[in-house]
Amino acid sequence: MRNSLTICSLLFFTLLLAGCTQAIGDIKNAAAGINSKANEAATSISLDVHSVRAYEVQIDNQTFTMNDLFKSILRDVQWHYEKKGEQNELKITGTWKDNGLFAEYNFDEDMKKQLREDGLIEVTLSFDDGVLNEEKTVISMYLLQEKLVAQQGKDALHALYQLYLTEQSQV
Structure with a gap:
């Protein structure tokens, strides 16, 4: 047994x-x-994404990189890179910063508080053969997954440039 x-x-x-x-x-x-x-x-996340982040912008006798731009105007910046043939797409996400970004929307103080905590900014840039195609720029702002702002094109991108230049002139 x-x-x-x-x-x-x-x-x-x-x-x-x-x-x-x-x-x-x-x-x-x-x-x-x-x-x-x-x-x-x-x-x-190799040389391609680093070269895209290092892409230089020259505007109003100032030169800065995409990295400088987004690290300055957003908080908690993340980079998402995708290569599609000859086109490179860079998606930048970050948290909203109360620095004049989307000031034209006249958010009240309660909304600004919510945006500082939960406002997500998403910017998509397209590069064709290493050249930024400004017209394909897409900028969106979300609060708790609800899209509050949707902007596209060259004017939207240039508004970001101007915000950056304004911040730099105050430093």
């Missing part, structure tokens, strides 16, 4: 380990897939 119990226990333990071996193999495969995706992401 004792031998049968020992044999059953051993058999159960062996089956359990066999199942664990399969699970460990699955975990290793999943980890390899995660590592592969991480390497792809690291590659996409």
Whole structure:
């Protein structure tokens, strides 16, 4: 009787380990897939995205980079880069900063408080063969996933430039 119990226990333990071996193999495969995706992401944030962020703008006898612009006028800036053939798309997201951005909307103090906490700005820039296509610029502001502002084109982008230049002149 004792031998049968020992044999059953051993058999159960062996089956359990066999199942664990399969699970460990699955975990290793999943980890390899995660590592592969991480390497792809690291590659996409390579020289291309850095060169796009370093893109220089010259306006009103001032020169600044896209990185300078967005790090100055937004908080918590994140960069999302995608290459589509000869076109590069850079999506910049950040938190709203009460610095005159969208001042024409005359937000009251309660709204400004909400925007400082939860206002998300999203700017999409398109580069064709390394040249910024200002007309394809898209700027949006969201509060709790509701779109409050939608602007497009060259004038919207130039408003961001002017905001940056105004901030720099006050420093």
